[in-house]
Amino acid sequence: MTNEPITTQPEIVTEGDSSSGKKYLLPFILVISLFFLWGMAHNLDSILIPHLKKACNLNNRQSTLIDTSVFLAYFLMAIPAGMVLKKWGYKATMISGLLAFAFGAFLFVPAANNLSYITFLIALFIIGCGLTMLETSANPYAAVLGDPAKATSRLNLAASFNGLAAMVAPMIGGLFILSGKSHTKEELAAMTDATRNSYFLEEAASVKTPYITLGIVLLVIAVVFYFIHLPEIKTKSIDGEAKGSFFGALRHKHLKWAVVAQFFYVGAQVCVTSFFIRMAQQGGGFDEKTAASYLVVYGFLFTAGRFAGTALLQFISSNKLLVIYAIISIILCLVAILGKGSYVVYALGAIGFFMSIMFPTIFALGIDGIGDDTKPGSSWLIMSIVGGAILPFGMGSLIDVYGDNIQIGYSIPLVCFLVILYFGLRGYKIAHK
Structure with missing residues (x-):
């Protein structure tokens, strides 16, 4: 995954x-x-x-x-x-x-x-x-x-x-x-x-x-x-009985939104990396080997982002950090779509930094307060990884429709980050009865 x-x-x-x-x-x-x-x-x-x-x-x-x-x-x-x-x-x-x-x-x-x-x-x-x-x-x-x-x-x-x-x-x-x-x-x-x-x-x-x-x-x-x-x-x-219900877990509104957000997050991450090299070639003007070296930099920034995000979570709530990172990712996606030259590739690398905390943050917010439904809720969040199978296919199809225009394809992860932004603003909230 x-x-x-x-x-x-x-x-x-x-x-x-x-x-x-x-x-x-x-x-x-x-x-x-x-x-x-x-x-x-x-x-x-x-x-x-x-x-x-x-x-x-x-x-x-x-x-x-x-x-x-x-x-x-x-x-x-x-x-x-x-x-x-x-x-x-x-x-x-x-x-x-x-x-x-x-x-x-x-x-x-x-x-x-x-x-x-x-x-x-x-x-x-x-x-x-x-x-x-x-x-x-x-x-x-x-x-x-x-x-x-x-x-x-x-x-x-x-x-x-x-x-x-x-x-x-x-x-x-x-x-x-x-x-x-x-x-x-x-x-x-x-x-x-x-x-x-x-x-x-x-x-x-x-x-x-x-x-x-x-x-x-x-x-x-x-x-x-x-x-x-x-x-x-x-x-x-504790008592030998299985707790929670697989479908019943979806009665928690914030869990349903977390499943949706996780689907789009995994799709966004896979989209960004799957077309990174071709984007660096077409949008940034790099050769194939140089493009691969920038993918290494992306990996470094992703790792650095995880450590930085872990530190920041000591001072800021997880949903607020998710909102900040989603907004920055949206801006970087727009740079990748509309820009020209090497800074298009720099924008993609930076997205790696700001995506790094999204999966565990969405996961934790999604299962927060759902009690006995935690395990089935977690299963739903794991199954939402299928976004990595569906959204890149849609991105590739969009690129083909627009005559092999890789940059326009990055509007797919842009939409994904908008969904994540909504989750961080409202979707994560637990509905109190």
């Missing part, structure tokens, strides 16, 4: 002394590696979209099916992943997620060899299924690996490795996947069939080494998880 972790936490306790830091250090390091790995998967998608657009000769709408494949998997696998977690436990669920992730990564080889975009999409859907299992299990597990009073700090520390991946993935993609070569439609049409096919195959082949390496790393970590002893975790229930 996005760079944000799924933050639902079951009521769980560990056997033994939960404050013994040394006992949980190695398991926690392994769990942190999962946060980094799913961050790598998501941020490599921002490289894959412009790259496979070239390699498979796609239009913008077709290229956004990369996002659709991954985030649709989150939507479809959210409930099954929870069932697997309940039946098999955290360790088995994490290993299953790693294996599915690795299988999807290895499928990139036949996809590249056959220049099959459908196979790429299947591979990405399988990766998305693996990521859903990892996020569903790793977040609550990280929360209980140590002193309960420090659970939030541990989750924030683990989540910071998502931000690290947002910097590392574009570096790797820029070095090993993007070739820096591009041809216009006229140039492609002027090539012989053999030359054109050779160009497409060469472009597609560059994804094989990074994804084979990623798959091997995932298998190694899965083996380590299998043999390492992880502290036992048991679910603690």
